[in-house]
Amino acid sequence: MKTMLAIISNALCRITGKNAGAQTVSEGARVVVSRSLSDFTPQATFDIKKCDLHRLEAGPPTKAELTREQGLQYYRTMQMVRRMELKADQLYKQKIIRGFCHLYDGQEACAAGIEAAINPSDHLITAYRAHGYTYTRGVSVKEILAELTGRKGGVVKGKGGSMHMYAPHFYGGNGIVGAQVPLGAGIALACQYQANNQICVTLYGDGAANQVRRIRIQSSPGLKVQSTPRWHEGHVSFSCHGFFNLLFTAARIWCRKLFL
Numbered sequence: 001m002k003t004m005l006a007i008i009s010n011a012l013c014r015i016t017g018k019n020a021g022a023q024t025v026s027e028g029a030r031v032v033v034s035r036s037l038s039d040f041t042p043q044a045t046f047d048i049k050k051c052d053l054h055r056l057e058a059g060p061p062t063k064a065e066l067t068r069e070q071g072l073q074y075y076r077t078m079q080m081v082r083r084m085e086l087k088a089d090q091l092y093k094q095k096i097i098r099g100f101c102h103l104y105d106g107q108e109a110c111a112a113g114i115e116a117a118i119n120p121s122d123h124l125i126t127a128y129r130a131h132g133y134t135y136t137r138g139v140s141v142k143e144i145l146a147e148l149t150g151r152k153g154g155v156v157k158g159k160g161g162s163m164h165m166y167a168p169h170f171y172g173g174n175g176i177v178g179a180q181v182p183l184g185a186g187i188a189l190a191c192q193y194q195a196n197n198q199i200c201v202t203l204y205g206d207g208a209a210n211q212v213r214r215i216r217i218q219s220s221p222g223l224k225v226q227s228t229p230r231w232h233e234g235h236v237s238f239s240c241h242g243f244f245n246l247l248f249t250a251a252r253i254w255c256r257k258l259f260l
């Protein structure tokens with residue numbers, strides 16, 4: 001037991017960067033490691049992989065600095081989304097949430113990162129995995145869970161459910177695969193007309209990628225983000241993008257052979 005405690009205390013000391021003898025008191029079953037705020041680094045710098053550029057003169061920076069407050073804020077957001085989604089998962093399996101329930105756990109970092117990069121006055125639109133963004137756009141967990149369970153206290157009075165939640169500068173929650181992308185392009189175009197210095201972030205999955213690539217509005221302030229879950233509630237576990245592409249190509253070859 002004593003050896004085990006010594007190993008644990010040494011490991012803790014290694015993490016805090018302190019001397020084991022000076023900082024750790026091992027008294028029977030007690031291991032005391034003193035840590036103060038000064039033990040934590042106030043900021044960290046990260047190298048970011050250089051992006052390939054297309055028709056751009058300069059890319060995003062290759063270094064990023066993260067302060068302790070920012071890190072904690074991102075972590076809080078991610079934890080909140082994860083816990084909310086795990087609860088929704090449980091409620092769905094208990095049949096308290098009926099109908100659809102498309103979860104966003106595992107992709108929380110996308111929501112936290114995108115929100116950190118834009119302003120609350122910028123616009124955001126997504127597909128049907130909308131719970132996380134509804135939260136980051138300012139709706140409370142209580143209202144989201146109430147919406148999922150079809151209650152009056154829900155963000156859209158229990159009428160929208162999992163796929164149709166909205167908030168200021170947040171346009172849902174769209175059930176038709178890819179439908180949010182032209183809507184997002186329209187919002188970006190409106191920002192361009194109004195010259196209000198706002199942008200619109202449009203999110204889509206790999207399943208919508210084919211439709212999305214065809215939509216491009218010259219110089220409008222719209223950002224398209226593809227985010228792909230690996231395993232998810234309601235997710236097609238094989239790459240549906242690749243599968244439908246294959247089907248489409250086979251049908252085209254067959255039609256050509258028949259008619260041309």
Ligand SMILES: Cc1ncc(C[n+]2csc(CCOP(=O)(O)OP(=O)(O)O)c2C)c(N)n1
Nearest residue numbers: 175176177205206207208229234235236240
């Ligand atoms: C126009 C249209 N076609 C088909 C469907 C049925 N459908 C629902 S989810 C889905 C897969 C979408 O995959 P993806 O866009 O990658 O989103 P993910 O579930 O991976 O987040 C499909 C084909 C739909 N909702 N709308």
